[in-house]
Amino acid sequence: KAGVTQTPRYLIKTRGQQVTLSCSPISGHRSVSWYQQTPGQGLQFLFEYFSETQRNKGNFPGRFSGRQFSNSRSEMNVSTLELGDSALYLCASSFRNGGGNEQFFGPGTRLTVL
Amino acid sequence: AQKVTQAQTEISVVEKEDVTLDCVYETRDTTYYLFWYKQPPSGELVFLIRRNSFDEQNEISGRYSWNFQKSTSSFNFTITASQVVDSAVYFCALGEETSGSRLTFGEGTQLTVNP
Numbered sequence: 525k526a527g528v529t530q531t532p533r534y535l536i537k538t539r540g541q542q543v544t545l546s547c548s549p550i551s552g553h554r555s556v557s558w559y560q561q562t563p564g565q566g567l568q569f570l571f572e573y574f575s576e577t578q579r580n581k582g583n584f585p586g587r588f589s590g591r592q593f594s595n596s597r598s599e600m601n602v603s604t605l606e607l608g609d610s611a612l613y614l615c616a617s618s619f620r621n622g623g624g625n626e627q628f629f630g631p632g633t634r635l636t637v638l
Numbered sequence: 639a640q641k642v643t644q645a646q647t648e649i650s651v652v653e654k655e656d657v658t659l660d661c662v663y664e665t666r667d668t669t670y671y672l673f674w675y676k677q678p679p680s681g682e683l684v685f686l687i688r689r690n691s692f693d694e695q696n697e698i699s700g701r702y703s704w705n706f707q708k709s710t711s712s713f714n715f716t717i718t719a720s721q722v723v724d725s726a727v728y729f730c731a732l733g734e735e736t737s738g739s740r741l742t743f744g745e746g747t748q749l750t751v752n753p
Contacts, residue, residue: 557739567729567743580738612681616739623733624671624690627741629683 526551528617528630536636542603545633549596549617555579556598557627558590561612570613573598574621602635610637640665642732644744651720652752659715659747661730667691669735672706672713677727677746686728689713720751 529548537543549556557580558570569582573592590600596617602609612632618625641664651657663672674686687697689706697704701718717724727748731741 555739557741559741559743566745567731567741569740569742572739574738580740582740614681614683616683616741618739621739623669623735623737623739624688625739626685626688627739628685629675631680631682634681 528615528628530613530615530630530633532633533631534634534636536638537605538638539605539607541605542601543605543635544599544601545613545615545635547598547600547615547617547630549598549615550628553617553619553628554596555618555621555625556592556596557616557618558598558600559614559616560584561614561632562608562610567614570600572621579621605637607637610635640667640670640732640734640737640742642730642742642744644728644730644747646747647745648748648750650750650752653722654719655751656716656718657720657749657751659717659728659730659749661713661715661744663711663713663730663732665732665734667734667736671733671735673731673733673741674704674713674715675729675731675743677729679726683729686715717749720749722751722753725749725751 557572572580592598616627675683730744
């Protein structure tokens, strides 16, 4: 079974631009969560989607948004990029949403904002 | 509010030594889940174990073992006879029944196993 895939793996943008990251969950998984990892803040939850609906949202500004498609693939978008948005963005998928589900993580997209 | 604390930022050991990574959590939920993940230099988080709040049995998987103690809100992870391949950042995480799939992660512990 293929794992979680994320594209692109690396991205360089400049301040003010916007970016879209993509995540394809494991086949059959319907829940997708996004996390931001930075050296200063560690791993922080961005949002979770299940059945095309956002079910949970972390404490991030509205510049961060996401969506999920009918095939469970998910995208996250960051508008008006800031230097502080430089991070590793990780996507995780699970079969269901809910606290006890094992989540499988993708390799991440490393975003650098110049 | 939920919180996970991994007080050990970095640990360095020599191969074959045993090492314990500490994890302390805070939650108001009575139903919650605890996880350990390993993050090698490649960046991908690798799932190691999940425990629910009603199951305090310790678990052993090969060289790995976990000690869950609700009385001290701790979920510690021990690697026996460490190997160089164990070098990675290890994260403890908390999931709550009322928070969907959201995980709250600790700061991580960088483990370096030297030959």
